[in-house]
């Protein structure tokens with residue numbers, strides 16, 4: 507067992523604070539990674555504060571992990587000591603159900619999430635990336651390019667794959683008109699990736715001050731979603747919308763922007779339901795409302811390779827772990843461009 511230091515949520519309404527625990531011994535199929543950087547996802551806040559009602563405490567959040575391999579088990583041949591490696595939202599799955607066979611481990615009924623999941627190895631719960639090390643089965647470890655800025659790669663492990671996967675699934679291609687709703691951690695990755703896929707990107711934001719930035723990130727058009735005139739100008743023009751908003755809001759205003767047969771895919775997971783979408787908006791143009799959950803491991807590697815090829819990383823603000831509670835408050839105010847990443851060196855100070 508290896509002693510690990512971390513930051514944990516101890517209760518829903520208390521700030522995160524230092525925590526110590528032990529990582530399991532490295533098994534034959536395991537990779538031990540020294541965590542160098544970990545991104546801060548809005549899902550970390552939802553779960554640290556028990557907004558989804560399934561939180562186990564103490565909880566060490568963090569599922570956007572990059573680091574360096576420090577030890578490998580006997581049967582590990584894809585990774586060696588010294589390699590860069592990444593870990594995303596999952597650390598295990600059954601490996602043989604139809605979802606696993608289709609490389610869609612995120613839908614496996616036995617999927618083990620990187621934190622806040624029952625851990626068969628210790629009978630407690632899995633602990634995530636706000637810590638100095640992690641031990642993960644090789645099947646869930648990703649190769650990370652050394653050509654990109656490493657701290658800015660961390661958010662690809664969740665924000666990157668969660669936006670890449672639906673854009674691929676709905677076959678977004680050159681010339682498609684794609685709407686992205688919300689310019690946060692997920693939204694800014696979606697803008698960059700959809701742009702790199704050749705789409706005409708329309709960004710919808712509630713924050714007018716982000717408009718210029720959105721164009722720099724790759725948006726062709728920016729619409730302030732609270733402005734009805736601006737919204738009606740793009741009515742019926744979009745092939746696909748990826749909605750990343752983390753709060754309940756009116757979905758109908760966005761459904762009406764889709765062309766016939768267009769789809770809006772939700773990836774945001776608010777703590778309470780959206781007002782129900784209008785049936786007329788769906789049936790008269792045969793529109794579809796859909797959802798998507800992260801992406802499988804094979805597709806996550808494909809996304810990392812795509813980002814390396816297109817020189818795509820996240821726009822980040824690097825913070826020491828001691829600033830994590832302040833960072834949570836700033837995320838809730840949409841006051842970050844566009845992802846906080848924790849420098850794990852700070853755990854030692």
Ligand code: NAP
Pocket residue numbers: 546547548549550552664665668687688689690691692693710711712713716750751752753754755772773774775776798799800837838840844
């Ligand atoms: P984030 O950085 O906080 O971004 C969310 C954005 O939504 C904000 O920047 C803001 O954009 C917009 N927004 C916030 N409150 C709003 C409101 N009341 N009305 C309208 N717009 C609002 O969060 P994130 O890390 O990107 O995560 C977004 C959501 O996706 C979270 O619910 C998270 O749990 C979920 N998530 C899902 C998956 C999945 O697999 N499905 C994976 C990761 C995360 P503007 O300022 O531009 O309006």
Ligand code: ZN
Pocket residue numbers: 547548549550569664665
């Ligand atoms: Zn996430």
